[in-house]
Amino acid sequence: MTRLERLKFLNLELPPSPKPQGWYVPVVRTGNLVFVSGQLPLKKGKVAVTGKIGENLSPEQGREAAVHCLLNILAALEGNGVPLESVKRVVKLTGFVQSAPDFHGQPQVLNAASELLTEIFGEAGRHARAAVGVNALPLNAAVEIEGVFEVQEESPQKNAKKNP
Amino acid sequence: MTRLERLKFLNLELPPSPKPQGWYVPVVRTGNLVFVSGQLPLKKGKVAVTGKIGENLSPEQGREAAVHCLLNILAALEGNGVPLESVKRVVKLTGFVQSAPDFHGQPQVLNAASELLTEIFGEAGRHARAAVGVNALPLNAAVEIEGVFEVQEESPQKNAKKNP
């Protein structure tokens, strides 16, 4: 099964790829590393889960948000010249959880994204991670996740073209 | 126009380059990547914009702070062996906005830095980005921004010298 097929098998669908915002872009490749911009839990163009975990949201709702963030990361890769099949290793996720000041279960929230990565990528999906709480996120999103990926070598010429 | 000339054309001036702090340094190069330490909105040696967006500061004041952070990032590069002309690609910005718990416009605040990057670097300035809110920043700064840059190849010998 390809990684996209595994997503379908898990009954998950990639959202539309995040669009460049004029000044910044969803994905930048440098050498064999790909940096993906912080993704919100967007679903059909709207933030699917808003609020703070430990205030008006449960950890379970936070986990749902984390999965949406991850799907947007994968969509950002697929839609910007980095097919999931070209990913050699998931290097790092950093997850920011919009939290009440006394909520300390950020790892459990982000585990939902980490588990899914491993289901899709297998061994190559086992990543380094940081999980922190913050008091405010864009658009009142419950979670924001950014990622670093390692991809296959490409020829120096193609690389030069991508970095004008 | 060089990038420094474009800065002047925009009527902007680089502040003095941030100094090494004994234990940490403003800029570290590894291979073709340059990591720049988180920069505060320093102007003439003082934090130019203090406070929280959505509490005692407006988003517009946050944008002003973001521009100062970016100028300090550029000064850190120029003053530490990474001339702006040697930058091949702006890879990533991470922006931390000192926010009231109900302020959710972090992207608009950071857009001021992202826009300026594109004005100075053109296509090479289009970067990946994460924008988050936090409840507290050093010296009560309104914004802190860190960056990752890709620079031109250098010979292995020069590289070895830099990494003792």
Next chain:
Amino acid sequence: MTRLERLKFLNLELPPSPKPQGWYVPVVRTGNLVFVSGQLPLKKGKVAVTGKIGENLSPEQGREAAVHCLLNILAALEGNGVPLESVKRVVKLTGFVQSAPDFHGQPQVLNAASELLTEIFGEAGRHARAAVGVNALPLNAAVEIEGVFEVQEESPQKNAKKNP
């Protein structure tokens, strides 16, 4: 003196290496870069310093937490195929300090980790850094620190084996 000997000389001991958590791992190597997961101030399997700086904890207690985070980072390297002697350069630390909303001394807290790095690694320990405050961290930890390190070249074959 090796770096491990210097640790002993400073009367410091590495804690047990953080274990892989099933879905994520303490350390990922990609090329010559090593990303270390965000580490809490664990000591004998428990968080040694809990609470918020500026609320129920002093900056000095925050510094103690930062040292424990750093020791866990070093233990993560040593225990996962990256001996301290193989580190060519400490590239970057990002430190998240669980802070009261009016505490702004995050750099002083993290300096304890930065100082120690320089004592152990000398010139190679001088790193880029970002220091931010957050309202909530996992397990109510006072500090969380993640790191990026540059290590010696390895042969392409060994590299291939590590990135399945």
